[in-house]
Amino acid sequence: MVWDALQPVVTWLGDSAFGQWLGQSPARIAALFVVHLIGLTLLLGGTIVISLRLFGIGFRSGPGAQLAREVAPWRTAGLVLMLASGSLLFTGGAASYFEGQWFRRKMTLLLMALIFNLTWFRVVANAREGRFSPWQNRVTAGLALLLWFGVGVAGRAIAFF
């Protein structure tokens, strides 16, 4: 299994002086969670903005590709904040996170969401008007929302189940 292959890296990361240092302080972990949530509002909020346009129910003036370009810097900033704070949170508790089923589900969904975002979603959101049918736009937006909210749901489940 691919998870087993990652085990040595996870052990090394968790046992590292940096990982130990991060994990020791509840204040540091809480601060990282705050950054993680601020990233979430920008990333998911930005995904909602682009999706409203793809669904044809908002931000309808001007070309859709222009909206995607304008939203991109802030939305990408949200993604970067989430990935950076998430990686640090993981480093602060690597062994216990890695054991969890919901953590593994979250990482699987995250990988799917990232691939979808960098390929199909990117193409459709930046396409010239009329290149894709309204239904293709809607399905793309629906899948993007499903994947990113799926990552969020799995993330919350890590804390409880």
Next chain:
Amino acid sequence: MPVVEWLHALEQTTIGALVRESAFPYVEGTHVLALSLSVGTVAWFDLRLLGATMRLRPVSEVFQSVKGWMFTGFGLMFLTGALLFAAHAREAYDNPYFRAKVALLLLAGVNTLVFHLTIDRRRADWDDAPVPPAAARVAGLLSLVLWLSVIAAGRIFAYDL
């Protein structure tokens, strides 16, 4: 009746006990993920007020596009927030971060009210301006800072509980 007794009575209600004993992960998960709809959309309106995104789009279009989702998001936040409070009313009441969160929420509300009663009344004059007037930019910046502070106080409070 003193506040403590009133809070205790709230915790003893059927709904308070239900959330505390079984529904907590779902109510809390909804509270966190509804951030994408509430703060996640209001942040884009604030960024538009600051002239930091969607400069070629009228401010009204941004507001009209997000308002339904924004109000739904804030409705969900207040509903799930009230349920979470009912589950742990006394602990929440005593927690300094919870008190800070409530104070910040009130400030965010006052900022929104002042915005609507002053500069927003003349929105027709600056609706198409790529960068809105200073008063609108101040309202946008305050809203952004206050909402992100609400998130921070809420997350630290949950961690502190």
